[in-house]
Amino acid sequence: xxxxxxxxxxxxxxxxxxxxxxxxxxxxxxxxxxxxxxxxxxxxxxxxxxxxxxxxxxxxxxxxxxxxxxxxxxxxxxxxxxxxxxxxxxxxxxxxxxxxxxxxxxxxxxxxxxxxxxxxxxxxxxxxxxxxxxxxx
Numbered sequence: 703x704x705x706x707x708x709x710x711x712x713x714x715x716x717x718x719x720x721x722x723x724x725x726x727x728x729x730x731x732x733x734x735x736x737x738x739x740x741x742x743x744x745x746x747x748x749x750x751x752x753x754x755x756x757x758x759x760x761x762x763x764x765x766x767x768x769x770x771x772x773x774x775x776x777x778x779x780x781x782x783x784x785x786x787x788x789x790x791x792x793x794x795x796x797x798x799x800x801x802x803x804x805x806x807x808x809x810x811x812x813x814x815x816x817x818x819x820x821x822x823x824x825x826x827x828x829x830x831x832x833x834x835x836x837x838x839x
Contacts, residue, residue, distance in 0.1 A: 745775040752779055761786070 768780035
């Protein structure tokens with residue numbers, strides 16, 4: 703092939719592998735950029751909403767907003783709000799550490815335990831319904 707675009711065809715299979723890996727890298731870069739951009743855009747609105755709730759004396763609504771919003775910013779704000787009664791240093795430490803889902807903190811473990819229990823109840827109900835349905839056949 704003597705055309706201008708004959709390089710990939712003449713170079714061999716290794717070039718095709720490199721082109722495939724370059725394409726995958728480009729896909730990952732674009733996906734991460736879109737994810738980070740979405741977090742930046744929503745974080746300013748989220749922070750303003752939490753700030754308004756706290757100024758109005760509604761800390762529970764601020765916590766609810768943290769639980770409803772996805773991303774790292776709401777997790778950090780929630781960690782700080784949950785430790786608001788412990789003082790500024792505890793809030794700062796919690797915000798620096800973030801809200802790790804594998805942390806053994808008492809409040810967090812209760813949340814995960816209740817979520818796990820709800821899932822178990824749902825599965826038990828679902829399995830009971832399926833068993834009665836199969837037994838009736």
